[in-house]
Amino acid sequence: MKKLTESLVTLLTYVVAGLIFFPILWIILNAFKTENVAYQFPPAFVFTPVLDQVIGAFGNGSYFLYLYNSLAVSVFSVIFVNILALPLAFYLAECEWYNKSSKLFGWILSTKFMPAVGIAVPIYIMLKDTGLLGTNFGLGIIYSAVSMPLIVLVMRSFFLDIPPAIIEAASIDGASYWGIFLRVILPISTPGIATSTILAVIFNYNEYFFATILSGPNSKTLSVYLSSFMTSEGLFWAKVSGISLLAILPILVLGFLAQQRIVRGLTLGAVK
Template sequence: MSAQAKRFSGANIAFGVLGWAVALLMFLPLIWLLVTAFKTEAEAFTVTPQLFFEPTLDSFKAALAQGAGYWHYAWNSVFTALASTVIGLMLTVPAAYAMAFYPSKRTDFTLVWMVSTKFIPAVGVLVPIFLVYKTIGLLDNVWGLIALYTAMNLPIMIWMVYSYFRDIPKDLVEAANIDGASMGQTMLKVILPLATPGLASTGLLALILAWNESFWSITMTNYQASTLPVYIASFKSAEGMFWAKMSAASVLSIAPIIVLGWFAQRQMVRGLTFGAVK
């Protein structure tokens, strides 16, 4: 009874209403996107948005049509996201391990410096990177994109894994050293198994960031290496916006990552807040 009463207290109801209101506000664009995807182009263009209409799959059919190349872009997205995540983790683990368990005077500086590179707007380095890529022939190349994504995500990945490692007692490393483990054995057999949840959530975050990335994909690729954001943008043409088809394309593009995020959200929250509270 008392638990029931508590559940419906004034403050809780107020917080509930507020929570729903904020959620609605945040998800409105997504709802709009989803609704528009089921409209015809004519319905999507009306100035007063139509709330009631006959849903149609025409836009999806058009978006998945042979010429649109959905599967080509989707494959590029999957491949670049996965590859940059795997390569990123392989670089992250030793870097974070060294900084967490063998810190030097410059460790703190290095961490801050790495994150500070994220403060530079991507446009600021677009021209030099574009020219370098043009010279070495990495324009419109998936590996060029993977290299960019890996570099883009490394600072936050290292920072996350570092904070995970930092929460593992140093005594364990020392115990393993005394037990006769080499540095590699200590990392593989003692530390990594303990950090698996952290590595998983770091990997997930990198995957999502790489998947959502549009700036570099649009600027550095033409078709061969283009990912889904390019595909979505292709529905904006000189003749005008195809809102319904673009919405359908967007739904098709974000669906996989939303499904993945849904399953992984618990892991994600734990990963991002890990170490915040003892």
């Protein structure tokens, strides 16, 4: 009975993994089809592959501009938000170590419950009044604010797993508060920092709503560029798949290379 249960669980795992991977497989297949073949029903799984859609993505150079915008905004936002979120997460962990009351953590998490459309207009007006509307810098600032709760949540849990005795020992040795944070806490917290950073990069790289309303002609991201292929004539499946394949490759490579670090960073602090 135990072996049967294990076999069923294994089979279910493969089925779920297949369902999750199928959209990516579908994009890969359509990227090497012509538009006519991509629209065939039932879908064609055996076809003559072509490179027209992939090569066409590089045609007018737009892909490189939008790829640069996506990477620039994502990298800037995670660097900026880490500068703010890491000390804050350490402070919140310290509050729990020493039984200090702090309602700040609950307030930070509550911002994730707010629908994006509810704050879109104030953000738009704010960026317009400051001259940052339609710029990578302005969009990066917004992404930093959106990523803040995620990084604080992950890093607070990670910092809580650090024994307070380490902090007390460094304090006895004469280290200042910032000295403890910079020279003791951060070096032993690199798995957690890597995890939160990678998750934030993936979220910012794929974000669409704010990128649509806050970016300008020269600051649009890849997610906005993909939506331009939905026209009154219909959706160009093969073209969208070709550009989508190129767009997701950096994230797939990043996720594959960092998967063990992500799992380790998420599980550390989960069990005391």
